[in-house]
Every structure is written in structure tokens, then in C-alpha cells.
Amino acid sequence: MLLLRRSSRSLYLSALCAAGAVAALTPRAAAGAPISTPDLPPCGSPPTPSCLLQQAAALQDWGVNIRRQLHRHPELMYEEERTSALVQEVLTELGIKYTSGWGRDRRSSLVDESLLESSTERGDAEELQELQQQQQQQQRRQQEKTGVIGTGIVGEIGTGEAPCILLRADMDALPIHEQADVAFKSEVDGKMHACGHDSHTTMLLMAAAILKKNEASIKGTVRLVFQPAEEGGQGARMMLEEGLLERNPRPSFALGLHVSPELPTGIFASREGPLMAATGSFHFEIVGVGGHGAMPFQTHDPITACASAVQNINSFVARENDYSANSSGFVSVTQIQAGSAFNVIPSECTLKGTIRAFSNEKLRELQLRLRQVVQRTAEAFRCSLRVRSLYTNTPTLRVHPKALAVFKQAVSAVLPSSRVEGMEPTYGGEDFSFVLDKLPGVFAFIGIGSGGQKAGHVPTSFGLHHPRFALDEEVLHLGAAAEAQFAFDAIRHLLDPQAQEEKLPQQEQKKHEEDL
Template identity: 40%
Template structure:
């Protein structure tokens, strides 16, 4: 450990033991008034007009040029360009289009911050100056804001790099929307020896500057399925000479709903939704086949596996009842199963403390579990992790549209809040590790 970092650690330890012994330092020092002052100082810096305008500009560039999972070529190029301007080192490509940045000592302990970069296949319906320029694609889930906020955090951290007691790993991840980009990041082994990882998601359900989270399971595990039901086509006026796959499929869809309403424990939340139905094209022709597809969700691995098993059984056996054949594909090559998102107990309390220091304890809200899913869960399977929500609803405006809506919008005033929360969690986490385990040597663990 360098002399300057040793002195910094000693001062921090003295402050924890007796705040009155804290030696005065320059006003730019994050820790001059204790750990609780770190978030507010970061927020003040992030709210500077030049700083917030810079983040807004980045978010709008990304929004105008949305890219789908594993196709984020221009988005990752923009990220790399901004990191280079800051003097932040990075690895690229990781997991096809991902970027992994590094700020700090280059040595352990390591803490990671994650932002997803991909857009959705959806036509934007909001008319504004920076509307998506790509037909049929838009950032309808806030990933453009997530990327801008993490770049903002990178800038804050780089400006105070000398005070970091370890290394912050910046994860700019591709393909969260069903592609399992987090799984590929983990498999790339760029997060080994990471002690904790944090992720944030914007939400219209909370006001600006409000946050929510919960300990333990918060988002469901999810999977997708697609099935082809094949019969025998014919004239609609002569159904006795055909084998109708539409009728068979209609019964399959109804039976799939019984898996939750009549087989699942009412206290064990599960969902099966058929969201795709394709087949036929004429009013007087029974088609040869029908294709359906959808998603299923559960909070426990056991329930998830049982639901998967029963979906396949219901589809194939109901098809047989109607003299049809059926094949079921769970699409794991394109859309891997997402495990449930489960927050680490200690990190949950840490997030609650840091966000309380930043926004006030009155602006923290305990959330109920949601049936939505997040591939952040792949990180949590590999290391302790915490995922939380950051509000952006401006009470002076009409209610904002929910994610995955073509009318989804981002209140750009939230960007400084997200950047400062990211930076605060990383900085405080590293300081907590050093002060709680001052005798532990991290010097041998390097990037």
C-alpha cells in the first residue's frame, strides 16, 4: 500500500473511532466529514450544469441510435470513447459487445457496477427531438439512461481516484432483454475476485430521488417457449375432412392457464402467458399448423422446473387429444433461462444505508416481489449482488408510461441521482471493507 493510501486509511479509522480526532483536509476530499457525507458530495458534483448536460447528451445519442442485444456496436463505441476521454482503462470486446472499465488502484478489493446497453424491438410513439432514428427499435426500458448514469459514475470516481481504497469495475453489459448478456459476462471471467456487484434500474413507479428494494427474492426466474401444433388443413366448410390445429391450440392455451390456477400453491407466485399466436390466413381455410409462444415465471428453482415440465406435457398431450402433433422449443440458445433475482442480505442493508444518506431515509421504499425478471441474477449466482430501483416520476407531470411501452420516456433529471448513487455505493463499499478488515492484505490480487 502506498504511503498516501496508508495515511488515508489511518485517518478514516481515527474518524470512525472518534470523529473529533479527524484532521481537517481540503474541501474536495470525500471523506473529510465522514462516510455519510460521500453521497451528498457526489450528488452536488453530478448536479453541476456541465456535468448533468454531458450525461443528458450521452443518453440522447444512445436513444437516437438504439441497438438490439449483442449488436450494440455504436453504443459500446460511444462508451469506449467517453472512457478514453476520462483516462479510464477498459477491456473490449467482452461478451461480444460488452465493455469492462476499471477505476482505482488496480488491486483488490474489487467492487462492480453494472449498466445494460441494449434496446427493444418496438416502434417509438413519442414525438420529440431525439426520437429513435431506427424504425422498429427504441430504448423502451431505460437502458440508455442506465449507460449514461454509469458513465457519470465513472467520471465522478475518476475525479476522486486517489481516494478509492481498491478498484471499481464498470460493467457495460449487452443483451439484457432476453439474451442473457450477464451470463456471458460471468462466463468471460472478467469479474473473478469481485466482492460485490450493484445494479440500478429506472422506474416510473417512484418519484424523482426515491429508491426501492428488498432483501431476498425480488424478481422472478423466467423462461420462454415456442410450440408448433400440426394438424391437417382443409376447407372451413368441411371440418370433418381436416384436423383443426386452431381448435387444438385454443384448448392448449386454456389448459396452460390451469397450471397456475389449479396446480400451483396460491402462495407460490407463478405466471404462464401465451403472447404469440400465428396460423392461418384466410377466413375459409383450416391451416395445416399453428405456432404459439410465451413466457413462464416462478420465484423458486423447484417451481420453475416443474412449470417447464408441465408446459411441455400440456402442449403435447392436449394436441394428441385433438389428433394433432406438437413440438415444444424452450429457445435456450437464444433466450437462456433467467434465475430469480435474489438480493444479498448484507448488501441490501448497505444499499438502504447509502441511499438513505443520499436521498433521505424517507425516500426509501420497501418493494413487494415482482414477476418481472432480470439477467442481473446471473451475477448474483456468481457473487454477492444487489439490484434496486431508482424513481424518476415528476409529480408535476402526468404519469409516465411503464417500461416496454412505445410511450416510455425517461425523466433526464434522474441522471445525476443515478450517477451519484452508483459512485457512492462503490466508494463506500471499498472504504467499509478497508476499515472493517484493516489487517487483510489485498496487494497480491491484481487485475
């Protein structure tokens, strides 16, 4: 983890920060150009969807400025200090109360002991966990010494009473060297916002500005969550363990958005039920007896065992997997490492990879069988298995049907030319699933793919995590409008669910007639 400079440490020690505490909270040198919110056209009470869209459009240039500042200065998981400073500056400028210091890195064991079988494996796991605990203690002592705490932020708008709606954006970047031909490309070698988290953060800040402007019309509470460490760091889980959902009022619905180059700009996609896979990872070492390459009969060759293990993994997945929607899954071996000389058979061979499934139960089944197959293959070649890591990264992400219905209603109202398309589940993982495991909510993709069709615009068709990934920034005000409208509609639904449910079929029928 990147450690804070002492001069900026006070930024992260605030408990509850209201507007006006700018000097202690927002060092402008860290955030880049000053952030000044434009005046928004007034709306009635409650605000109409068309007025919310007008306000979002008025924020477009402001949002582009914020997004480009974030894009120039990408930060990896648990290092989002500058990003957090900028978010806090904007929230303070908007007069939004917030707490900081959320999402400290407290990842524990890399081995789920319930997936182990033999005493040797358990001994290896205990040794690994003891080492990791020592590292964590050292990390905590260093954090206490330097004042470093989490970079996550939680803001609130509204009455402070139920019903409560949670809106979430992730903030971290990726260890990728940017190749996109844009004037505001990453200024940090080997780091890039190649998954659009800079736009997610910006859209939520824009939605926050809209909601704050219309705060008198909010008959409940909107909780804004700016989350660190989505890219494999389980930042959402860290914030949950710190009590994100235990604060009063407890959220009743949650929404997270993610940009997608596979969709036209401003078009959404989601589905009821499992949307994204449960994910796991593994790191095995097959341990044998090394020796001279000319005398393999004197060795217990771990490379041969490793090669057979890969074949057996592929075979058991293919033969035992039911490819129905809720039961499918797979295992991919992505790294094999062994040896350092052409004439030496090594004593160890390393296997690493990922596991994906559309149910938590299927993921666990694959984890158990994977360990069993690799262990018995190793034993067949007179080798042993050492489990270095075997654990779940994220649970299955499931979309709640009522929350999705409210989201579709919101998109239809505020963006009449847009729609929420259906989609097939994806084997990608997303740690917002930790939140949706605890409360009803929606995760939806919003398209950015039309930007490349504009004259002079860089291509926006490159996939997520690609070094030439680029964004159609027109998406910023569209996503912000959808988030703000969802907050209002979800609160209305929770206050009067019967009236809202009667309204939904009418809107669906109207949309169908327009499509015809």
C-alpha cells in the same frame, strides 16, 4: 447482428485501452458531439457524501448531453456499436482503463432437453439444435471475416486489488417507434430507448467520472460493466461465460440500477430476497392432418387441439399453483398462429408464450407441466407436439441482505432527502440475475416519475416499453451519486465489516427519527 464497417473495426479490437489512445479507439463521427468532461470540485480523502453529490451535480449537464446522444441513436441487442464507441470515448477522455469486445452473441440451444420426454420430441430438438449449430458456425465465420466482436465494455478504477465492487449498466434499446414529444427523440425508425438503458449507461459514466476524480481514496477496485443485450439477449450471461467474474480481483458485491416511472424522481425501491421473476419462453407446434373445412371428419384438427391446450394450460396453472410468495408462477399464451384460407383446416397450429415464477425450481416445474399438458392435449385430438423452443431466459433475481443494507446506507448518506423503499416482487425479468446468482449484490429501481409535474415537461408516467416513455433527467446525477457512494461504502464494509454493521443501525434510527 449488425455488422461493423471496416473503418471502425479497430475500435473493437483493443485489448487494454488507456487514456491517450484516442485516434484508434474513438471515432468522433460515430459518437456525435465531442465529449469534454467538466472540472469537478475537489474533495478530501476520503470524500464526504456531500462532496460526491456536489460532483455529481456538476456533471448533470454533461450527463444530459451524453444521454441525449444515446437516445437519438438507439441500437437493439448485440448491435450497440455506436453506443459502445461513445462509452469508450468517454472512458478514454476520463483516463479509465478498459477492455472491449465483451458480450458476443453465443446463445446456444433453444430447447432444454431435460424438459423433453418422448423420442419424437428429442428428435425434433436434435434437428433444431443441429440447424442452430450450423447457423452459429456460419455466424462465427462471418464474425471472423469482418472482425465483429462483442460491444460490451469492462473498465476498472482503483488499486487493482481486492476488495472489488462491480457496477453495471445495460446499453440496448427496443424495437419500438418513439412517440414521446421530445426534441431529441429517436432518429432511427422503429427503435427507441423505451426502457431507460440510455440513462443507465449515462449514470454509470457519470459515476465513473466521480470515482476517477477520487481514485486516490479508493482502497480497492471498482469494476464498471457496460453490458449489451439485456432485452432478451442474455448479454449478462454472455459476459459471465467470457470470464467477467473470473478476472482478479473477483468482485465481492455488485450493483445495478433501473429507472422506474412508478416512483417519484430520486426515490429508490428494492427488497431482500426474490425481487424479479425467473423467466422462460416456449414455442410449440401442434401437428395434425389438414383438409377441407367442409370435411373436418377427414382431418386431425390442430386448431381444436390448440384451443383446448390453451384452456388446459390456464386450468393447470390455476389449480396447481400455490400463490405464496416463493412458490407462485404463471404461464401466458401470447401468440397463436394457424391457417391461411377460410375453407382449409391447416396441418399445424403454433403456440408461443412466456413462463414466470419467483423461484428457479418453480419455473422448472411449470416448464415440465406445460410440455406435458400440451403434449397430452394434442394426443387426445390425434395430433402430435413439436417443441421448437422451451428454455429459461433469466433466473430469479435475488437481492442480498448485507448488500442491500450497504446500499441503503449509501443512499441515506449521499441523498439525505431520498430513501430506499420496500416493494413487492415483480414478475418482470432482468438478466442482471445471472450476476446476482454468482455473487452478493443489489438491484434497485430509481424513480423518474416526477418530471411530468414540471412546467413544460413531457409526461414521465408512461410505463417501461411504452412508445411515449420519457425520463426526468434530474435522475442522472442522483443515480450517479448513489452508485459512487455505494462503491466507497461497500469497499469500507468489506475491509471492516464490524465497524460498518455497527454504523448501520445508528443511521437507520436517525432516519426513523427524522421521518417522525
